[in-house]
Amino acid sequence: MAIVQAINLTKKYGKLTAVETLNVEIDEGEVFGLLGPNGAGKTTIIKMFATLLEPTSGTAKINGFDVIKQPAKVRESIGIVFQEPSSDELLTGYENIKLYAMMYGIPKDEIKKGISEALELVELTNRKDDLVRTYSGGMRRRLEIARSLIHKPKVLFLDEPTLGLDPAGREKMWAYISQLVEELKMTVLLTTHYMEEADTLADRIGIIDQGKIVVVDTPKALKATLGGDLVTINASTIPISELEKLKYVKKIKQENHKVILTIENVSRNLQPLLKVFGKIDSVEVRNTTLNDVFLSFTGKRIQEEGKSTWFDKIIQESTSRA
Numbered sequence: 001m002a003i004v005q006a007i008n009l010t011k012k013y014g015k016l017t018a019v020e021t022l023n024v025e026i027d028e029g030e031v032f033g034l035l036g037p038n039g040a041g042k043t044t045i046i047k048m049f050a051t052l053l054e055p056t057s058g059t060a061k062i063n064g065f066d067v068i069k070q071p072a073k074v075r076e077s078i079g080i081v082f083q084e085p086s087s088d089e090l091l092t093g094y095e096n097i098k099l100y101a102m103m104y105g106i107p108k109d110e111i112k113k114g115i116s117e118a119l120e121l122v123e124l125t126n127r128k129d130d131l132v133r134t135y136s137g138g139m140r141r142r143l144e145i146a147r148s149l150i151h152k153p154k155v156l157f158l159d160e161p162t163l164g165l166d167p168a169g170r171e172k173m174w175a176y177i178s179q180l181v182e183e184l185k186m187t188v189l190l191t192t193h194y195m196e197e198a199d200t201l202a203d204r205i206g207i208i209d210q211g212k213i214v215v216v217d218t219p220k221a222l223k224a225t226l227g228g229d230l231v232t233i234n235a236s237t238i239p240i241s242e243l244e245k246l247k248y249v250k251k252i253k254q255e256n257h258k259v260i261l262t263i264e265n266v267s268r269n270l271q272p273l274l275k276v277f278g279k280i281d282s283v284e285v286r287n288t289t290l291n292d293v294f295l296s297f298t299g300k301r302i303q304e305e306g307k308s309t310w311f312d313k314i315i316q317e318s319t320s321r322a
């Protein structure tokens with residue numbers, strides 16, 4: 001059964017269409033990743049699902065409730081972690097969650113137990129009485145996840161859950177999210193522009209670009225659409241006509257003395273492939289990534305390989321200065 005359903009969901013800001021006639025269904029218990037570059041429309045979609053932003057046209061149903069006609073019911077059904085930090089730095093972790101619990105009208109006698117459980121889940125029990133100001137970025141993110149779980153929502157929205165975390169922090173966060181899904185059997189919609197994140201966490205991925213979902217499938221199936229892994233060979237002569245005869249060569253792209261080949265079942269076919277060449281200067285084998293998938297569907301890259309985003313740069317600069 002679809003627990004999240006977008007029906008021709010559209011958001012326009014003046015002339016700009018941030019989300020264009022989105023139709024997508026997320027099943028109960030699924031982890032769904034919206035993967036796309038900056039400005040693709042990810043946050044706009046989540047905000048419409050969470051009743052924080054009114055659609056220009058179309059609608060969405062969450063847990064069977066319509067975001068336009070039954071916003072209160074939708075809010076009871078969801079938890080949300082925003083892209084920007086949203087906890088109060090001048091309160092303790094415990095106080096932050098308590099405030100939220102009271103806003104949700106959770107009965108007084110249940111609040112204490114609920115907060116303890118949520119804090120335990122994200123391993124913040126021993127820091128609960130410290131001011132959030134003293135938390136690390138990762139701890140703060142975890143606190144916001146704990147807070148979003150306090151009313152036991154059926155669907156959890158995570159908008160860029162690891163933005164601003166260093167690679168180690170990011171991996172830890174992935175483990176927390178996986179554990180949550182396992183223990184609470186929740187439906188999770190997460191947005192990210194980190195392809196490894198979508199690949200690691202999501203059962204299915206919707207690739208989004210300029211307000212439109214380009215394709216939806218499992219990470220494995222998406223990568224399989226490219227037909228194989230990439231082999232780059234540098235050689236003075238490229239035997240193009242020989243390569244064209246090979247069944248396991250799915251794509252050929254030549255650039256002077258270099259050829260980039262898409263090879264099916266590379267572990268089996270690499271040896272025979274190399275025999276077709278005379279003298280080879282270098283060989284590089286690379287598994288296909290979701291970045292390649294994104295490139296093949298949109299003609300663009302999500303992130304330049306090896307290049308970090310401005311956000312990562314700021315984090316790196318501030319940590320190297322410290």
Ligand SMILES: Nc1ncnc2c1ncn2[C@@H]1O[C@H](COP(=O)(O)OP(=O)(O)OP(=O)(O)O)[C@@H](O)[C@H]1O
Nearest residue numbers: 013018036037038039040041042043044045083193
């Ligand atoms: N309040 C607003 N007024 C005008 N335009 C907006 C507003 N909010 C978002 N947009 C535009 O809508 C588009 C989608 O923005 P959105 O924040 O949903 O992207 P995103 O995929 O979440 O990007 P990011 O990865 O940077 O968070 C962008 O072009 C953005 O500039």
Ligand SMILES: [Mg+2]
Nearest residue numbers: 042043044083
């Ligand atoms: Mg966003």
